[in-house]
Amino acid sequence: MESKEVVKVVGFWVSPYSLRVEWALRLKGVEYEFIEEDIYNKTHLLLELNLVHKKVPVLIHGEKVTLESLVILQYIDETWKKFPLLPQDPYDRAMARFLAELGEKLFANAFMALCSEGDEKERALKQAIESVEKIEEELKGKTSKFFGGENIGYLDLALGWIAYTLPVWEEVGCLKIVDSIEYPSTTVWKDNFLNHPVIKFKPLPKDEMVIYIKWLRKEVVSQIATFGPSGARAVLNIKSPPNSISNFWAQIE
DSSP states (O other): OOOOSOEEEEEOTTOHHHHHHHHHHHHHTOOOEEEEOOSSSOOHHHHHHSTTTOOBOEEEETTEEEESHHHHHHHHHHHOOSSOOSOSSHHHHHHHHHHHHHHHHHHHHHHHHHHOOHHHHHHHHHHHHHHHHHHHHHHTTOOSSBTTBSSOOHHHHHHTHHHHTHHHHHHHHTOOSSOTTTOHHHHHHHHHHHTSHHHHTSOOOHHHHHHHHHHHHHHHHHHHHHHOTTHHHHOTTOOOOTTOOOOHHHHBO
8 A cells, every 4th residue: 555644845936856855746646745945045954854964855744855866766756656767677777777877977068068167167067968878879769759669767756957957057047058950859859858748847947047046156156266166165255145945956966
């Protein structure tokens, strides 16, 4: 029997990591409460739930607390058996996890390309595109809509930010990471992902995201100028804008 305990997600509106947890719960048909966290002025709730890292998202399931979005996805999949996310075959599961980690490297490099200048920007952009090439190879030749078939799975959720968030970064940073001509299979997958009913439940707030990412980019560029590339991760001296939140990179996982 599947768990009937109360489920809550502590997250941040623009965090792709929080979104992947929400997507997974909705795919499973699990009712949950979303608690918006101010990751700059952290609440006592977050500090109590994630004492070490103090990051979002956090999944609360009854008395149990799970941290880190990819770990949370696996917990959700093992707790609610309906609509499995991870492949059944051990090798396919291992490859899904491997490619999800590749997606995390892509995230880091894309963010660096967004927020840096000169040689550092070119280096990060090159490495980001190399990751996209590997993702394209994985998708090439597939006749199904998603990585694992006709249904969204673990890897689609892990890489969903490429469809949902990355285009905003590309626009703000004048980048081209996923070129529709160079990477047609990835482009088709992006369209399929965004058009899935579960993903469409929370429409992309593009205008708000553009404003936020423009502000964030400006602040992080300033941090990098002061502290070097590590400033993109620290972002600890940024002041929160009105009705917004800073520490985006440092406070989500």
